């Protein structure tokens with residue numbers, strides 16, 4: 001599009017995409033990943049799980065509904081950089097307060113527009129998610145210099161990032177109506193909609209910093225513990241894994257989402273690994289191993305728990321199983337303990353954005369807290 005200064009997206013493998021500056025000017029480095037969501041860019045941009053990632057939107061036109069004051073999933077934009085094809089020229093929505101470009105610029109998020117995002121996405125699908133940089137502004141350095149900066153950046157494998165995004169101090173999200181349960185939510189990068197959905201079910205949610213001890217968890221006299229989504233490599237999350245093992249030992253009802261699924265997996269003795277290009281979007285199928293039912297889900301993950309669909313295995317806390325998997329690639333999408341009150345999913349029942357097929361998992365967690373029975377109802 002005319003009128004904007006040039007910008008470049010430089011990939012770690014040397015591929016360069018030329019486009020126009022979009023949002024803030026300057027340099028952003030991170031892991032380049034694509035999201036296939038056709039809607040929900042505001043929720044994506046403000047999801048702390050995208051910390052240190054440069055997000056490519058495969059939807060060709062972005063920004064049509066502007067930026068509102070209601071849909072943020074956290075207090076700021078977390079993506080490192082943003083790549084779009086065609087930014088909306090005339091956003092229109094009754095809730096819109098400013099344009100997406102204005103919001104990106106005001107938060108200093110360096111983006112690039114007019115990129116052939118279809119070619120870029122195919123490249124990432126073939127070569128995998130990799131380090132990249134978005135560069136814009138006056139006097140861009142030669143490509144080999146930009147490439148050297150990209151290759152000097154920290155990779156996502158081995159990145160310990162939950163501490164960057166977790167709340168500094170505990171806070172409480174009160175139950176809507178009568179309080180039925182109290183939950184300690186370990187904040188690894190929690191999205192606002194998660195405590196909101198629990199609160200609607202009568203749960204008082206105490207959101208705790210990732211550095212909290214198990215004594216801090218017990219101090220709120222919880223009926224259950226929740227492990228949130230979050231950025232980074234789950235192989236680094238030793239402290240949350242220790243908290244989870246402590247909760248499992250005490251049979252404290254436990255539910256985890258995304259990063260939380262990976263942490264429960266590690267606590268049960270499973271490994272994690274990096275997927276080639278991850279799952280990011282709002283229409284990703286998940287199969288329930290017991291019922292065979294398929295849910296269409298919101299997802300945003302680059303790592304996965306190692307395991308086979310439907311596998312049953314022994315753990316330090318009794319038997320467990322791979323309860324859900326993705327039919328696209330057979331990767332683990334959920335875990336369920338058979339002998340302990342604990343379960344987790346790799347996908348996002350809080351959606352925001354995305355379909356509501358999996359929202360009943362919050363009811364399952366409430367059922368687990370009320371019965372302390374390990375047989376969570378099937379949805």
Ligand SMILES: NC(=O)CC[C@H](N)C(=O)O
Nearest residue numbers: 049229230258259302303
């Ligand atoms: N949304 C999340 O919790 C992501 C978990 C982890 N950082 C991953 O990329 O797999």
